[in-house]
Amino acid sequence: MTADAPPATDVPATDVDVALEFSHLEMTFPDGTHALDDVTFRICRGEFVTVVGPSGCGKSTLLRIASGLETNTGGNCSVDRDALGYVFQDATLFPWRTVRRNVELIAELHGVSRSEMAPKVEESLQLVGLKEHEQKYPRQLSGGMKMRASLARSLVLQPDVFLFDEPFGALDEISRERLNDELLTLFMTKQFAGLFITHSIAEAVFLSTRVLVMSARPGRIIADYEIPFDYPRVHDLRYEPEFAELSGRISHDLRGAHE
Amino acid sequence: MSDDGIGVVMPPSSMAPAMTGENPLHEVDDRDRSGGRIPWARIIGPIIVFGLFVGFWYLAHYVLMEERRKFLIPPPHEVVKDSFLTWSVSGSESLANIAGGGLSDQLDGLLLSAKVAMLGLSIAIVLGIALATLMSQAKWIEQSIYPYLVALQAIPILAFVPLIGVLWGFNFRSRVLVTVIIALFPIVANTLFGLLSVDRSYHELMTLNGSSRWTRLRKLQFPAAMPSIFTGLQISAGLSVIGAVVGDFFFRQGQPGIGQLIDRYRASLAYSQMYGAVILASLLGIVVFWFFGWLSHKVVGHWYESRSG
Numbered sequence: 003m004t005a006d007a008p009p010a011t012d013v014p015a016t017d018v019d020v021a022l023e024f025s026h027l028e029m030t031f032p033d034g035t036h037a038l039d040d041v042t043f044r045i046c047r048g049e050f051v052t053v054v055g056p057s058g059c060g061k062s063t064l065l066r067i068a069s070g071l072e073t074n075t076g077g078n079c080s081v082d083r084d085a086l087g088y089v090f091q092d093a094t095l096f097p098w099r100t101v102r103r104n105v106e107l108i109a110e111l112h113g114v115s116r117s118e119m120a121p122k123v124e125e126s127l128q129l130v131g132l133k134e135h136e137q138k139y140p141r142q143l144s145g146g147m148k149m150r151a152s153l154a155r156s157l158v159l160q161p162d163v164f165l166f167d168e169p170f171g172a173l174d175e176i177s178r179e180r181l182n183d184e185l186l187t188l189f190m191t192k193q194f195a196g197l198f199i200t201h202s203i204a205e206a207v208f209l210s211t212r213v214l215v216m217s218a219r220p221g222r223i224i225a226d227y228e229i230p231f232d233y234p235r236v237h238d239l240r241y242e243p244e245f246a247e248l249s250g251r252i253s254h255d256l257r258g259a260h261e
Numbered sequence: 262m263s264d265d266g267i268g269v270v271m272p273p274s275s276m277a278p279a280m281t282g283e284n285p286l287h288e289v290d291d292r293d294r295s296g297g298r299i300p301w302a303r304i305i306g307p308i309i310v311f312g313l314f315v316g317f318w319y320l321a322h323y324v325l326m327e328e329r330r331k332f333l334i335p336p337p338h339e340v341v342k343d344s345f346l347t348w349s350v351s352g353s354e355s356l357a358n359i360a361g362g363g364l365s366d367q368l369d370g371l372l373l374s375a376k377v378a379m380l381g382l383s384i385a386i387v388l389g390i391a392l393a394t395l396m397s398q399a400k401w402i403e404q405s406i407y408p409y410l411v412a413l414q415a416i417p418i419l420a421f422v423p424l425i426g427v428l429w430g431f432n433f434r435s436r437v438l439v440t441v442i443i444a445l446f447p448i449v450a451n452t453l454f455g456l457l458s459v460d461r462s463y464h465e466l467m468t469l470n471g472s473s474r475w476t477r478l479r480k481l482q483f484p485a486a487m488p489s490i491f492t493g494l495q496i497s498a499g500l501s502v503i504g505a506v507v508g509d510f511f512f513r514q515g516q517p518g519i520g521q522l523i524d525r526y527r528a529s530l531a532y533s534q535m536y537g538a539v540i541l542a543s544l545l546g547i548v549v550f551w552f553f554g555w556l557s558h559k560v561v562g563h564w565y566e567s568r569s570g
Contacts, residue, residue: 069469088469094462098484098564111470111480139564 019046021081021163021195022068028076029063037063039220040077047162050189050196052206054252055216056259061199063221065165068197087161087194089169093148095140101151102127102136109158119158126154129188146177150184157188166198170205182208183237190233203249203256208240213252217259225255335533344537367522367534371541374518377433378505378549381440385497388441389448390490394478396449397456414446418504422511431515436508443504444497451493455486488565491557498553502546519545 022045029038037060045051053061066072067079069088095104105126109119127133130150140148149169156164170178182205189196189209200206206213207229215225227248231239239245315337322336335343349363392410396403422439429435459482467477510520517525519542526535 071465071468086469088466090462090466092462094460094466096463096481096484098487098561107480108470111467111472111476141564141566 019048020044021047021049022197023080024064024068024077026077027064027067027074027079029060029067029072030075036220038067038074039222041221041223042077043214043223043226045163045195045197047195048193049212050198050210051212051214052198052200052210053214053216054200054203054206054256055221056218056256057201059216059218059259060221061216062167065167065197065199068163068165081163085159085162087156087159087164089152089156089164089166091168091171093140093145093152095148095151095155097140100137100139101132101143104140104151105132105136105154105158108155112159114159122158122160126157129157129191130154130184144177145173146181149173149181153185153188157192160192162194164194164196166196166200168199168201171201178202178205179237179240185209186233186235203252204240207245207249207252208235215252215255215259224259225252227252332530332532335536340533340536340540343531343533344540363534367519367538367541370517370519370522370538371545373516374502374505374509374520374542375545377436377440377509377518378501378545381437381504382444382498382501382549384437385441385444385448385501386494389445389493389497390452393449393452393456396453397478397482398474403453410446410449413442418442419507419511422508426512426514431512433516436505436512436518439508440501440504443508444501447496447500448490448493451489451496452486455489456482458489459485487561488557491553491561495550495553495557498549499546502542502549506542506545 024044025042027038027041030036041064043051053064055061063072065088067074068081069086070083095101096107099107102123105123106116106119109122110116124133127136130153132147132150132154135143135147140151143151152169170181173181186209196209198206198209210229213227213229214223215227216222217224229248231245318334318337322331322334326334343363344367345364347363349365392406396406418439425435425439429438456478463481463485464477467481472480505518506520506523508520509518510524513521513524519538523535523538523542526532526538
């Protein structure tokens with residue numbers, strides 16, 4: 003944990019730093035659903051951007067376009083797809099593989115040999131605190147532990163850009179907060195560029211350097227907040243007046259987005 | 262949790278403390294599965310039912326049947342004596358010599374039928390999994406083949422058995438063919454279901470990491486389909502024994518399997534041997550069914566929780 007890391011928002015966004023860029027992104031599905039309308043923003047290394055918005059507004063579509071699962075119908079998306087980590091809504095662990103074999107999966111799919119990936123697999127398991135559970139099968143894990151294993155699996159290839167599709171939405175409040183704390187520790191050690199989707203405003207404010215609010219369909223960016231709190235952020239930040247004030251403003255915008 | 266409750270029976274005194282000491286939450290669960298408060302119940306229960314069955318058999322022979330029809334249901338001890346305790350019958354000692362009697366002939370017939378069933382099942386497994394894999398690759402392939410599989414399943418194959426005999430000869434090959442036709446469908450249907458019911462997010466995980474069709478099949482779809490494949494195998498294994506026995510029964514020619522023996526014993530009024538042959542044939546079915554259940558538990562039991570637990 004690098005306690006003296008500068009707040010990521012202070013880093014000037016030169017072209018070299020840009021890890022993910024959307025410009026005038028448009029998405030209309032074949033059935034005519036207009037999902038995204040003129041979405042433009044960029045994320046640099048060391049930035050953690052969260053998108054909040056009403057359900058069905060196209061937040062997840064943004065991730066699917068960034069990762070290449072969907073192709074945008076207009077505008078541009080530029081990102082290095084070879085250095086991309088994607089964390090799904092559910093943990094998508096293979097139930098027939100142990101935790102360790104699951105963590106090895108993505109590297110294995112990219113043709114990395116087991117001996118070659120071993121140090122990274124060890125490090126990832128340590129980082130998410132699953133080293134002692136590495137021989138267990140997914141059915142023996144709690145929801146939070148499954149999500150940790152899923153995170154570790156994405157960490158092995160050391161992606162520059164991390165996409166998170168509401169990864170903690172199914173967890174209880176305590177597990178979610180604990181995983182938020184752990185995710186921030188990962189963010190500070192690895193300094194990746196993060197794009198995070200969530201329904202929870204508290205989660206968005208706690209994690210991010212920047213929070214974007216999206217309107218109901220077709221999704222547009224209707225508000226953009228720099229989150230001024232320094233990293234490392236501690237658990238009690240959630241109860242500071244500034245935190246509540248900022249959350250209140252985002253909540254207000256979000257309510258407007260529904261109309 | 263995966264090893265208990267299967268084939269291990271411990272006396273009550275050693276079982277209770279072990280469970281309460283280690284995992285009180287699962288105590289009720291385990292006790293239910295081992296059959297109430299008496300762990301022996303899984304043994305005792307079936308023994309009682311077996312006793313009732315044999316008792317009813319005796320009752321049928323000695324009380325329920327009219328005197329002149331008693332020979333149709335010989336008492337169990339006669340069946341055991343004529344079928345399993347007599348090695349072979351020679352000369353004109355009994356009516357049964359017309360068909361050949363005793364354990365040696367029955368085991369020869371059983372062995373032949375077992376060979377037919379096993380070879381037919383093996384071919385059905387290879388062919389069935391290959392077909393299902395092919396069908397899983399494109400909707401149009403699936404739609405092109407599926408109607409014919411249903412047709413194959415629907416035709417009254419046993420009525421065709423004499424025809425197959427005439428066309429192919431009343432030989433080993435024809436019997437295997439009958440077995441393959443009977444055992445094929447459950448394997449194809451269950452394998453296909455398993456291969457196609459993988460969640461979309463898992464496929465997307467593979468897509469995101471640039472997996473080929475082959476990698477996807479090997480690392481995701483086949484492992485995920487294993488529980489379904491074993492369900493199909495278990496059904497087909499039972500069917501293959503039925504196919505081998507009943508197919509043989511209808512052939513009425515060639516080297517006799519257990520099915521033909523049943524028919525011959527019936528025709529020569531050797532009812533005690535006939536019941537013996539029926540018992541042997543069903544034992545073969547039970548052994549095969551049990552074997553695939555055991556294999557399934559060995560292969561996927563460590564990660565897959567079957568409903569019967």
